[in-house]
Amino acid sequence: xxxxxxxxxxxxxxxxxxxxxxxxxxxxxxxxxxxxxxxxxxxxxxxxxxxxxxxxxxxxxxxxxxxxxxxxxxxxxxxxxxxxxxxxxxxxxxxxxxxxxxxxxxxxxxxxxxxxxxxxxxxxxxxxxxxxxxxxxxxxxxxxxxxxxxxxxxxxxxxxxxxxxxxxxxxxxxxxxxxxxxxxxxxxxxxxxxxxxxxxxxxxxxxxxxxxxxxxxxxxxxxxxxxxxxxxxxxxxxxxxxxxxxxxxxxxxxxxxxxxxxxxxxxxxxxxxx
Amino acid sequence: xxxxxxxxxxxxxxxxxxxxxxxxxxxxxxxxxxxxxxxxxxxxxxxxxxxxxxxxxxxxxxxxxxxxxxxxxxxxxxxxxxxxxxxxxxxxxxxxxxxxxxxxxxxxxxxxxxxxxxxxxxxxxxxxxxxxxxxxxxxxxxxxxxxxxxxxxxxxxxxxxxxxxxxxxxxxxxxxxxxxxxxxxxxxxxxxxxxxxxxxxxxxxxxxxxxxxxxxxxxxxxxxxxxxxxxxxxxxxxxxxxxxxxxxxxxxxxxxxxxxxxxxxxxxxxxxxxxxxxxxxxxxxxxxxxxxxxxxxxxxxxxxxxxxxxxxxxxxxxxxxxxxxxxxxxxxxxxxxxxxxxxxxxxxxxxxxxxxxxxxxxxxxxxxxxxxxxxxxxxxxxxxxxxx
Ligand SMILES: Nc1ncnc2c1ncn2[C@@H]1O[C@H](COP(=O)(O)OP(=O)(O)OP(=O)(O)O)[C@@H](O)[C@H]1O
Ligand SMILES: [Mg+2]
Numbered sequence: 001x002x003x004x005x006x007x008x009x010x011x012x013x014x015x016x017x018x019x020x021x022x023x024x025x026x027x028x029x030x031x032x033x034x035x036x037x038x039x040x041x042x043x044x045x046x047x048x049x050x051x052x053x054x055x056x057x058x059x060x061x062x063x064x065x066x067x068x069x070x071x072x073x074x075x076x077x078x079x080x081x082x083x084x085x086x087x088x089x090x091x092x093x094x095x096x097x098x099x100x101x102x103x104x105x106x107x108x109x110x111x112x113x114x115x116x117x118x119x120x121x122x123x124x125x126x127x128x129x130x131x132x133x134x135x136x137x138x139x140x141x142x143x144x145x146x147x148x149x150x151x152x153x154x155x156x157x158x159x160x161x162x163x164x165x166x167x168x169x170x171x172x173x174x175x176x177x178x179x180x181x182x183x184x185x186x187x188x189x190x191x192x193x194x195x196x197x198x199x200x201x202x203x204x205x206x207x208x209x210x211x212x213x214x215x216x217x218x219x220x221x222x223x224x225x226x227x228x229x230x231x232x233x234x235x236x237x238x239x240x241x242x243x244x245x246x247x248x249x250x251x252x253x254x255x256x257x258x259x260x261x262x263x264x265x266x267x268x269x270x271x272x273x274x
Numbered sequence: 275x276x277x278x279x280x281x282x283x284x285x286x287x288x289x290x291x292x293x294x295x296x297x298x299x300x301x302x303x304x305x306x307x308x309x310x311x312x313x314x315x316x317x318x319x320x321x322x323x324x325x326x327x328x329x330x331x332x333x334x335x336x337x338x339x340x341x342x343x344x345x346x347x348x349x350x351x352x353x354x355x356x357x358x359x360x361x362x363x364x365x366x367x368x369x370x371x372x373x374x375x376x377x378x379x380x381x382x383x384x385x386x387x388x389x390x391x392x393x394x395x396x397x398x399x400x401x402x403x404x405x406x407x408x409x410x411x412x413x414x415x416x417x418x419x420x421x422x423x424x425x426x427x428x429x430x431x432x433x434x435x436x437x438x439x440x441x442x443x444x445x446x447x448x449x450x451x452x453x454x455x456x457x458x459x460x461x462x463x464x465x466x467x468x469x470x471x472x473x474x475x476x477x478x479x480x481x482x483x484x485x486x487x488x489x490x491x492x493x494x495x496x497x498x499x500x501x502x503x504x505x506x507x508x509x510x511x512x513x514x515x516x517x518x519x520x521x522x523x524x525x526x527x528x529x530x531x532x533x534x535x536x537x538x539x540x541x542x543x544x545x546x547x548x549x550x551x552x553x554x555x556x557x558x559x560x561x562x563x564x565x566x567x568x569x570x571x572x573x574x575x576x577x578x579x580x581x582x583x584x585x586x587x588x589x590x591x592x593x594x595x596x597x598x599x600x601x602x603x604x605x606x607x608x609x610x611x612x613x614x615x616x617x618x619x620x621x622x623x624x625x626x627x628x629x630x631x632x633x634x635x636x637x638x639x640x641x642x643x644x645x646x647x648x649x650x651x652x653x654x655x656x657x658x659x660x661x662x
Binding site for chain 1: 340341342361362363367368369371373375376377378379388389391434435438
């Protein structure tokens with residue numbers, strides 16, 4: 001009796017080992033996020049504790065209560081959006097040029113684009129600071145210097161992501177478009193760009209989170225301005241306000257929504273209707 | 275900038291006839307010569323087949339006509355206008371790509387409508403519908419290319435090019451992925467469309483039968499040059515090179531020497547036997563030649579029997595192999611001087627088939643004899659036609 005039962009259990013375990021292991025990995029990966037979500041509802045003793053003391057909606061209703069929190073989040077979002085926008089346009093065009101056109105120095109350009117990715121951020125950040133100071137911009141450090149720096153480091157990631165997509169793209173598709181009377185601009189708009197799009201979108205998402213997240217380069221070049229990572233870093237010294245968890249939860253939900261939305265969109269588009 | 279190209283006007287801009295002339299075109303990729311000083315003349319409305327082994331430059335030739343590849347030398351003229359330097363979208367030429375090249379992000383409907391979109395025409399929907407009917411894909415309009423089989427994709431590629439009614443349609447093995455039944459149906463369909471709308475077709479194929487049945491003119495291409503062009507019967511009956519003789523069907527080539535020539539009648543000697551060739555078109559006049567005859571033109575007779583006037587006759591062969599293939603029987607006969615000949619005989623049942631070891635004479639008509647320059651390799655092109 002027991003032998004049969006234990007073999008049954010072992011058999012079940014054997015059949016589901018991959019599933020169980022996968023769930024454990026997921027649990028491991030998501031634990032920090034669960035904690036963030038949980039802590040966003042925390043009613044701590046003395047408002048600055050790390051223990052879960054009680055459930056409350058206070059943090060959600062008063063997100064902007066901690067001094068400069070919402071301002072820093074606003075700055076971060078503004079910079080991330082603008083830097084991503086510019087870097088995505090520039091980076092996608094650069095990737096297109098580097099894959100579809102032959103020019104002198106293409107190999108060198110390919111190599112150079114890797115450099116910002118490969119060098120340590122602290123080095124980039126301090127050399128940027130030196131650059132700004134040398135250009136007599138020491139007094140102007142703030143939004144625009146951070147914006148310029150972010151565009152710079154996001155560009156490499158975008159070029160590389162979009163390039164990967166483009167090199168997998170059969171040039172005969174563009175030739176077929178040209179053969180079907182589409183000139184260079186129409187070919188780009190009707191064939192190349194739509195086919196590049198998945199690459200561009202993932203590059204933009206990556207760039208947004210890189211920029212939103214960035215601390216080292218930003219901290220060195222932001223002057224008086226405060227971004228969200230800088231705010232968190234600053235308040236970590238005194239004890240983190242629970243509202244940070246609310247911001248974290250919202251960011252997580254936004255990311256989740258975008259991924260699910262993208263998935264849904266693809267499902268709808270690829271569904272055969274005939 | 276977009277308006278500067280004038281792509282809207284292009285397809286109707288070139289006036290006059292639409293004979294396509296390829297004049298001395300060469301294409302080099304680095305040191306490699308893919309197409310070598312090629313000249314072709316395709317009359318308006320012709321169904322022109324380009325036949326040749328893999329890698330001989332067929333696709334490259336089509337790409338130059340389409341404007342996707344720039345010739346290293348030479349000119350391409352359509353209806354009297356030099357189009358060598360025009361962009362692909364400025365040429366009234368469409369291509370059915372060997373690899374289909376369907377747009378993966380567009381539905382089948384949008385793929386087929388792609389070339390029409392420039393005209394903003396209200397009839398797009400009806401035209402595409404008709405085209406999809408023609409290729410029997412009306413139920414698939416909303417699918418994506420990735421959701422179709424290879425043969426279906428090929429038909430979409432065909433529809434996408436045909437719908438524009440170009441002056442010249444370039445077809446790069448457009449029926450290669452279809453099964454035999456659909457292939458025959460599409461061949462008839464293509465031929466019908468071609469005669470109906472009078473578009474010039476340049477049709478690249480590996481399938482000799484397809485080329486023979488569909489084309490008015492066949493050009494056999496080899497290593498970047500045209501070996502010979504002409505009507506299917508001309509090419510088959512009077513090949514001018516050993517490559518053509520072997521690539522298009524099969525041939526027996528016997529070593530001979532020219533003894534006499536009067537007009538287009540030539541007498542050659544093959545190992546002591548006189549052989550007459552009439553209506554000789556090749557310009558071999560004297561010296562050594564290959565004397566050619568197709569296997570199905572040869573009849574077998576029991577040794578010394580069945581003499582008929584005006585026939586070429588090689589005596590004293592020995593049957594060394596017999597294979598029955600339904601419609602015909604294929605013999606291999608060894609001649610006294612050691613050479614083996616192929617003979618295909620219809621199974622008419624007039625006399626019992628020969629068996630291995632039988633002594634036979636081989637006979638054929640002077641009209642069915644062709645002569646080729648003996649300096650060529652007798653086996654050129656012999657193993658290349660298995661794709662058919
Ligand atoms: N872009 C290129 N660069 C270098 N060589 C090339 C290029 N395109 C074609 N070739 C070479 O040119 C030759 C002719 O190629 P092509 O594609 O015209 O052959 P094909 O006759 O169409 O053959 P198939 O019947 O296999 O399609 C080949 O040897 C090929 O390797
Ligand atoms: Mg080819």
